[in-house]
Amino acid sequence: MARPVRRPGNLPADATSFVGRRRELALVRQTLAKARLVSLVGPGGVGKTRLAVRAGTDLVRGFPDGAWLVELADIRDPALVVHAVIAALGLRDQAMVEPAALLLSYLRDKRLLLVVDNCEHLLATTAPLLVKVLHAASGVCVLVTSRETLSVPGEHVVVVPSLDLPSAQPTLPLAQLGQNEAVRLFVDRAEAVGRFELAAANAPAVVELCHRLDGLPLAIELAAARTKVLSVPQILARLTDRFALLTGGGRAVLPRHHTLRNAIDWSHDLLTADEQTLLRRLCVFAGRFTVDDVETVCAQGIPATSVLDAVSSLVDKSLLIRDDAPDVACYRLHETMREYAGLKLRGAGEEESIRRRCAEYYRDRCLRTLPDVRYHLLAWLDWMDLEIDNIRSVLYQCVLRADRQLGLDLAGAVGWYWATRATSEGVRWLDELLAAGPEDPPHVLALFMRGFLAVLQADPGCAGPLLRRAAATAERVGLVSVQAHALSLAAIAAHVTGGDGTSRDLLAAAAARAEDLDDYLATISVLQAQSLIGIFDGEHAAVRAAASTGIRLSRAAGDPYALQMMLANLGLTAMAEQDFDEAEPLLTEALHIARRLDDRVAQHHVLGALACHAAATCQPRLAAALLGAADSLQASIGTTLAPYLATDLDKAYEMTRAALGDSTQKACLENGRRMSRDAAIALALGETAATDGKASTDAGPLTNREAEVARLVADGLSNKQIAARLLISDHTVDSHLRRILSKLGVRSRTQVATWIAESD
Structure with a gap:
């Protein structure tokens, strides 16, 4: 039996049974057949979200690029609507491109369904954004849920009624x-x-x-x-x-x-006094939260031993929703319940104190973990992905209340999230807060992070002054490590703008501070600057010296972000010297780390480098597929490949055309463009084989190797047995299994086996 084609998308499976709504589902289908914008309108609690998700699930087969749920209930800042859309689509805000421009460019040739949920509190922003989407992308349809209409041209409204009721005098069997x-x-x-x-x-x-x-x-x-x-x-x-x-x-x-x-x-x-207290206080969380969050923010006056029982009781009574993240029990409030709890919180006179406690909790926790973030980046990013809506809510309140100091502390402390997940959003928060009050004394962490983000956005004109101010302020208050880091980044910015002399002076000053300190973070930042500037200038010996030392130090320190960069820099230098045997393991290890960190910019650069490597080592089909995949990834992050790769990429295109001919090269490029990001990375790492341009859908969302692992899981083999069977490491099997669970949206080996059985 042919394996079913599984469409991309992120619509959740029903957590509970879906009841009724046949007429409404049919009406939504009929309306979307003739209109591209349909709004499901009705009061809170009438079931608009469940209806929209079920309709999207039923309709997904008509959208080759999938159906995607954009949840706005947890968003309070109108400026974050576009960020919510790009995040839901799996795009990444890591470049200088404005998020709206990135979104419209990505959607232009897509055929997909956007399900935009709970937008009534953000209509002034959501409505014009969706109009732009519909104008720019003729293959996109939009299904909206709201308590009121968008009131834009082309909108078709489906009023969501209450459930059908039986006769008031029941005589039916x-x-x-x-x-x-x-x-x-x-x-x-x-x-x-x-x-x-x-x-x-x-x-x-x-x-x-x-x-x-x-x-x-x-x-x-x-x-x-x-x-x-x-x-x-x-x-x-x-x-x-x-x-x-x-x-x-x-x-x-x-x-x-x-x-x-x-x-x-x-x-x-009917709740106990403690349950009532907890319920009203939980409204300060904008998104998901954990019991740890509740115990710190909401539990004062409630016995510590009672908090978990109270949370469990609220879940049992359908007043609180369990919404788990991987390996973490999480909870959230239905938007109607959050509104109700907010009224109760204000009525109890607790709103100001609980919101302040919430803000201080996130600030203190983020500042406390900041010094060690680099060494625990994967776990910290998982925590941030869980808590980001709550942190955004705190930042929004800081802007509204002009609480500049707390806002800058928090926005600066989560800088590694902005750097790896939401660069332009971080820029916006920092710019708003830095401009919100007097600059004396300057906020060192915020200035540094803002300059760091400008470097990542390839905006050296903005980065240089900010980083020099951060360095001067750090020197004044005795933060020598921060000073060295800021000077290193300022040297990169100065070099990009053509100030070679200034760049050398800044880098020398940074190296002197780092040498005095004997501090890892100061030293690694200098080595990063030395290796990157060496690549810009083609100084291979300088890159080798800095990157080799950086690899050794970052590996020993357990700093994956720096290790990824140093491996890539040394791999690129080996490529420039045509030592392809040395380059390949360096670049593939860098890509492994970039995949684990989900660093899309690094993935993009290393995929491009490995495409050049494949072309230079007579693997034209692989090279063309990776070139196409790099093009596709570029569209999802809005960045460009580093200038120092441009010549090699041009050569790779020419070499693959010469080896394959125009038609086959075009097919292989297109095959790469159609690949998912995970599939492209797996191909680059040798986990799957390049094809002649015919896209394979036999394995559904899984790569061939992942499908092989999934079948062995279904056969009851342990990770160790699978590793022995496939001649790979236990760690590699575990990585495959994690990706399989994520792609299939399941949580257990048993569910993987069920998927295999249903698909065969």
Whole structure:
């Protein structure tokens, strides 16, 4: 049986059963068939997100480039909308290209579906951005969820109603009643929390409860969660008592937003005092959070032994959502619940103190870990990926409240995230905060990080003055290591702008400071500058001396970022000297590290270098495929290959054309462009073979080697047994397995085996 084609995308699998909505799904399909912008509009808690994700899942086969979910509920700063879109698409903000320009350029020839969720609080930014996307990319369709329309040309609106309700006087057989959307949702969720069965005795109460809750899915789920401790008639009686307070004791129908608010009120009133306290304080987290976060920010006055139990209880009651990251239990609030908790927090007079505590927690934690980030970069980046929405929220509050010092401390302390994940975003935060108040005393860390980001963005004119100011300030306050690092980067910026004399002076000053200190970070920054400037000038001996020492020191220190750079610099020098046997292991190790760090700029440069290596060593098919892959990766990050590779790349294009002929070279280039980034890296590392340009989809999202490992996992082999069978290391097997789990969106070896069985 042919293995199914698996479309790219990031739509999540349903965590719970999807109930009903056949008419709405059909309407969305019909509307998207004739319109490119469809908005699902309805009140909070009506199920717009679940409907949009299910519609996207059903429609994905019509979009060769996949369906992609952009979640905006956790975004508060309008300027971050475009960043959320590019992040959802797997693009990387690591270049000088404006994020909006990167997005539009990338989407121009794509055929994909964007599902933009919860944009009602960001309409002024989201609406014009989506209009630009639709104008620039004719193959893109957009499905939006919002409490109100975008009100832009071409928008088609689908109003999302409540779930279908049964007759208020149930006369249907139980089996038929159980197929009603609202009833089925209640029963499904009640069964999930305990022993529940729809029966003749409770059916009337279930029907009336669904009517009382207006068929709103969130309200029904909150009520169903209480069946663990209350009978349905008890739930109905308590809800009816509460609703009667708003209708003067009568049975008037409440507006839907009142219905939902009072369903939440009712569920909130049943919480213990500690649970109520915790719930209202959790609204300060904009995104996912961990129990550690909760214990530090929200638990004052609550016994430490009770915090985990309270969190678990809120999850059980559907007031809090579990949303795990790999190897970490995480939680988040539904956006409607966050709004409710925010009202409660303000009502309790705690908003200012809890928000301040949250801001100080993230600042202190990031500053505390900053000195060791380079040595634990992978783990730290994983933590930042988890916490970034909370950190963005704190930075946004700092800008709004003119809390310049705390904001600069935090924005500077997470500089390695900006450097490897979100460069232009980091520039924006630092620029706003640096401009927000007096410059005396200057903020050394923020100035240095801003200059560092300018170097990464190839903006030496901006970098030089900032880095010299940072160096001068560091010298004044006695931070000699920071001074050496700033002078090293300033030397690179000066060299790029043609100031060779200034560059030499700055580098000599940096080397003198580093020598006095005997400090690793100061020394490695000098070696990085020496090796990079040596590459610019073609001084091979200088590069060899600096990079060889840098490799030794960074390997001993456990600094993957510096090691990756030093390996690449030495590999490029070996290539320039036509020592291809020396160059290959250096470049492949650099690419291994760049893959682990998910450093897209480094991946791009090393892929280009390995394409040149393949061309020079008579591997034209491989070279052409890697050249195409490098082109594709460039489009997703908006950068360009380093100038010192330009001549070699031109030669590689000519050599592959001469060896393959125009048509075959074109096919191989196109094959490389169609590859996923993971597949291109695997090809460059020799984990898969180059083809003649015919794209293979037999392995779905997996490379051939990953599919081979997955099949052995399905056969029940351990990592050690797989390593012995394939003649590779245990570590390599573990790396393959991690990528397999990530690509398939599964968490266990059993799920991998299931995927293999279903695909064969």
